[in-house]
Amino acid sequence: TQLLEQSPQFLSIQEGENLTVYCNSSSVFSSLQWYRQEPGEGPVLLVTVVTGGEVKKLKRLTFQFGDARKDSSLHITAAQPGDTGLYLCAGGRRDSNYQLIWGAGTKLIIKP
Amino acid sequence: SQTIHQWPATLVQPVGSPLSLECTVEGTSNPNLYWYRQAAGRGLQLLFYSVGIGQISSEVPQNLSASRPQDRQFILSSKKLLLSDSGFYLCAWSGGDASYEQYFGPGTRLTVT
Known part of the structure; x- marks a missing residue:
């Protein structure tokens, strides 16, 4: 069961366009984080x-x-092309013993 | 400031060989530690987490194991690698506070041949 549904899974757009990525669940979270990951590197926390x-x-x-x-x-x-990467959302719940529940990720490509 | 190290960065191992990946954290004490595996371009699968020395919880049955011999050291091991163990392995730490924020190491790319 995927507790955090992330959409779209893949998005390729031109530089200068706007976009929105969604992270949805039927569960309530105490906090939610967004991470960005570049190929071959670990995810980097963007916001909580x-x-x-x-x-x-x-x-x-x-x-x-x-x-x-x-x-x-x-x-x-x-x-911008520098926004290219894999965007991951993750949620924390009080009953999760400090584990995060992860979305499957949105692969974003910004073409120059 | 806190830093997290993982090594090696890349590893190519034959099927049936042993594995040892190491993760160390600096600048914090008593962190929660995590091992994840990630398929190409996809989300993270939690393998193990630890809330203290010698305390390991396993999330996925497999031929991998983890150990935490020191407060800021986390080791992922296998006695005999399978082809399906190939992937990108990530170590992370958190402060165990209510923000649930996790901070990741640079990862290890493991290829089992």
Whole structure:
């Protein structure tokens, strides 16, 4: 059972376009993280959201946690080739003993 | 600041050979430690996690094992590798706080031939 559904699985767009990646669940999370991973490297934490409705911005990236803390989105404005990578969402739950529940990832390619 | 090291970076091993991957963390004490495996371009599969020295929990039945001989050292082992053990292995640590944030090492690319 995939507790965190991430979509789309793959996205290829032109430089300058906007995009949104979604992370959905039927479960409530105490916190949700977004990571970016480049080929051959470990994932790097981008942001953590913990409050329902919370919005955080990191330059051209906007992260939102759903009001019910069951879903999240990542919006990139004016995508750049440097945004290319695998984006992973992961959620923490009080009953998870500090393990994260991971989405399957969104492979993003930004073409110049 | 905290840093996490993994070695080796790449490894090519024949089927049936043993395996030992090492992970060490600096700059923090009593971290939670994790071993993951990742298929190409896909999400992470948790293999083992540890909340303290000698405390190992296994998430997936397989021919791999893990040990934590010291507070900031985590080792992934196998007595006999299978072809299906090929993949990208990642070690991560967390502070065990309510943020659940995990920080990853650079990974080991294992190819079993």
